[in-house]
Amino acid sequence: MNKAILLEKRPVGLPQLSDFKFVSNEIETITEGELLLKTTYVSVDPYLRGRMNDVKSYIPPFELHKPISSGIIAEVIDSKNTAFKKGDFVSGMLEWKEFQKSNGEGLIKADASKAPMSTYLGVLGLTGLTAYLGLTEIGKPKKGETVVVSGAAGAVGSIVGQIAKLNGCKVIGIAGSDEKVAMLKSDLGFDEAINYNTTKNMAAAIKKVAPDGVDIYFDNVGGPISDAVLLNINQFARFIICGAISIYNNTELPKSISVQPFLIRNSALMQGFIVFNYAEKYPEAIKQLSQWLAEGKLSYTETIVEGFDAIPQAFLDLFEGKNKGKMLVKI
Amino acid sequence: MNKAILLEKRPVGLPQLSDFKFVSNEIETITEGELLLKTTYVSVDPYLRGRMNDVKSYIPPFELHKPISSGIIAEVIDSKNTAFKKGDFVSGMLEWKEFQKSNGEGLIKADASKAPMSTYLGVLGLTGLTAYLGLTEIGKPKKGETVVVSGAAGAVGSIVGQIAKLNGCKVIGIAGSDEKVAMLKSDLGFDEAINYNTTKNMAAAIKKVAPDGVDIYFDNVGGPISDAVLLNINQFARFIICGAISIYNNTELPKSISVQPFLIRNSALMQGFIVFNYAEKYPEAIKQLSQWLAEGKLSYTETIVEGFDAIPQAFLDLFEGKNKGKMLVKI
Numbered sequence: 001m002n003k004a005i006l007l008e009k010r011p012v013g014l015p016q017l018s019d020f021k022f023v024s025n026e027i028e029t030i031t032e033g034e035l036l037l038k039t040t041y042v043s044v045d046p047y048l049r050g051r052m053n054d055v056k057s058y059i060p061p062f063e064l065h066k067p068i069s070s071g072i073i074a075e076v077i078d079s080k081n082t083a084f085k086k087g088d089f090v091s092g093m094l095e096w097k098e099f100q101k102s103n104g105e106g107l108i109k110a111d112a113s114k115a116p117m118s119t120y121l122g123v124l125g126l127t128g129l130t131a132y133l134g135l136t137e138i139g140k141p142k143k144g145e146t147v148v149v150s151g152a153a154g155a156v157g158s159i160v161g162q163i164a165k166l167n168g169c170k171v172i173g174i175a176g177s178d179e180k181v182a183m184l185k186s187d188l189g190f191d192e193a194i195n196y197n198t199t200k201n202m203a204a205a206i207k208k209v210a211p212d213g214v215d216i217y218f219d220n221v222g223g224p225i226s227d228a229v230l231l232n233i234n235q236f237a238r239f240i241i242c243g244a245i246s247i248y249n250n251t252e253l254p255k256s257i258s259v260q261p262f263l264i265r266n267s268a269l270m271q272g273f274i275v276f277n278y279a280e281k282y283p284e285a286i287k288q289l290s291q292w293l294a295e296g297k298l299s300y301t302e303t304i305v306e307g308f309d310a311i312p313q314a315f316l317d318l319f320e321g322k323n324k325g326k327m328l329v330k331i
Numbered sequence: 332m333n334k335a336i337l338l339e340k341r342p343v344g345l346p347q348l349s350d351f352k353f354v355s356n357e358i359e360t361i362t363e364g365e366l367l368l369k370t371t372y373v374s375v376d377p378y379l380r381g382r383m384n385d386v387k388s389y390i391p392p393f394e395l396h397k398p399i400s401s402g403i404i405a406e407v408i409d410s411k412n413t414a415f416k417k418g419d420f421v422s423g424m425l426e427w428k429e430f431q432k433s434n435g436e437g438l439i440k441a442d443a444s445k446a447p448m449s450t451y452l453g454v455l456g457l458t459g460l461t462a463y464l465g466l467t468e469i470g471k472p473k474k475g476e477t478v479v480v481s482g483a484a485g486a487v488g489s490i491v492g493q494i495a496k497l498n499g500c501k502v503i504g505i506a507g508s509d510e511k512v513a514m515l516k517s518d519l520g521f522d523e524a525i526n527y528n529t530t531k532n533m534a535a536a537i538k539k540v541a542p543d544g545v546d547i548y549f550d551n552v553g554g555p556i557s558d559a560v561l562l563n564i565n566q567f568a569r570f571i572i573c574g575a576i577s578i579y580n581n582t583e584l585p586k587s588i589s590v591q592p593f594l595i596r597n598s599a600l601m602q603g604f605i606v607f608n609y610a611e612k613y614p615e616a617i618k619q620l621s622q623w624l625a626e627g628k629l630s631y632t633e634t635i636v637e638g639f640d641a642i643p644q645a646f647l648d649l650f651e652g653k654n655k656g657k658m659l660v661k662i
Contacts, residue, residue: 255587
């Protein structure tokens with residue numbers, strides 16, 4: 001039998017296990033041009049929360065009572081498509097199913113001999129692309145500038161900080177536990193890190209470690225943390241607005257400090273960033289990321305939980321900050 | 332004698348007449364290289380409010396007990412500088428004084444034979460440059476797009492809307508009276524205009540006249556009006572953050588709807604705009620603006636009050652929206 005996970009209800013506020021439904025079906029048979037895939041790793045990501053709402057956005061919302069999809073690594077277990085053979089591993093946007101068929105469209109081969117399989121969902125996948133392209137295309141980091149990253153211990157944030165260091169920047173990470181703060185500084189080379197859960201006055205704490213002000217802010221969280229960064233920006237600051245996990249689950253429109261006076265006074269920029277808009281830059285980005293990875297200049301952190309049934313809970317755990325680095329489910 | 336207006340107190344909230352002080356001094360004598368100027372027109376502008384606070388910004392704050400300065404047209408009444416002769420008119424950032432000397436630096440000759448003198452502070456001055464460069468450099472208007480302008484009946488807004496029309500856009504103005512709304516539509520060619528003072532649900536009102544959504548928002552006001560526009564933006568929307576008159580006088584940090592989720596969902600851009608950062612583009616902008624003006628494609632609106640003593644009140648009247656178009660004081 002073949003298990004799948006459907007979106008049973010659109011979450012109101014924080015998603016709950018009851019918003020998901022497990023169903024079992026026969027494994028599909030494939031016809032000419034198709035391949036049969038067995039799911040190996042499933043990526044769970046904060047942005048999926050947005051797709052669970054019925055709201056116009058850059059990608060259509062998930063449909064109710066249909067399988068959820070996300071970044072997945074799968075093994076080709078049968079193929080009637082000449083581009084893929086049995087035993088290949090592929091990555092792509094696939095459905096939360098143990099087995100599924102595909103016509104091969106949008107799938108990329110994942111070569112286990114070049115990098116660990118899971119990295120094709122992380123540092124060499126959309127996560128790494130988001131970090132690299134967001135920081136370089138919008139942030140345009142210059143040597144000596146100060147970069148703040150929120151959600152710094154998360155999948156994207158942990159890579160952003162390292163890339164900023166590789167660009168000669170001073171890097172400050174914001175994360176939610178002392179353990180994460182320690183990891184950022186000792187394992188990932190961040191210059192400074194702040195635990196927002198134990199810091200009363202975030203604006204003052206940022207000012208203390210960034211006395212020259214903030215030039216680039218890679219924003220994964222929104223909310224009060226982003227307000228605190230706003231109070232510390234420099235002339236010509238760039239805000240890469242990549243995620244807003246702290247307010248994704250709000251049921252009313254959240255309020256923040258009005259950004260307009262700060263943007264005017266500082267000729268500053270805020271740009272909503274969606275990696276899919278930069279697809280033509282993927283090859284050069286992957287090339288650079290692969291090179292840094294091979295040279296040992298880029299570390300990655302993963303939180304891997306096991307078993308298909310664990311997918312919904314792994315997704316929920318993102319909103320509790322239970323992951324360090326990329327959150328993956330290994331099937 | 333020579334009257335001057337000093338900043339006597341830093342305003343708290345809405346500025347008051349008592350924040351200003353009139354003083355009288357002797358008219359200065361000029362030495363080699365200097366010229367003596369008699370003030371003819373004084374521009375009063377919302378952005379001056381920001382300079383009255385003691386806050387780090389793109390230009391230093393005004394000093395207490397020193398004359399305020401703004402855009403001014405003056406007549407050269409004596410010259411020991413070969414670049415200017417008696418009878419010339421010049422425009423520049425000058426002090427609120429009836430008479431003042433200058434070394435000529437930063438002054439531009441204003442040719443009365445080419446355009447009315449007051450336009451050198453308006454459509455052919457920083458006002459026109461702000462409208463043109465903000466809209467074209469950040470907004471990048473494309474034919475058929477929908478442009479919303481707030482403060483639309485103000486100096487900058489009234490020009491922005493016309494330039495957007497010249498670019499083939501659909502233009503919606505937001506202003507504070509039925510009289511202004513009528514002027515925007517009948518005199519300035521705006522497609523639609525909304526009186527925010529009589530409209531309960533601004534977001535719905537914008538949606539009604541912009542059913543295809545908003546591509547460009549030229550923001551002169553901030554606050555709830557900008558929140559209402561935010562709720563209507565399209566993919567790849569551009570917000571030119573030029574002014575925030577509705578919240579300049581707040582004594583606490585104002586709050587607005589959090590922009591981050593909207594920027595992410597729509598890959599949208601907000602950019603704080605200061606015309607001084609685009610100085611290298613002034614010549615081409617002035618050329619284009621002069622051409623449109625000569626061809627009768629650009630109308631300008633002025634509210635002119637008379638007398639040096641009227642300057643502070645004219646400035647205060649900006650915050651009541653008493654001006655239509657450019658607010659000037661004629662001496």
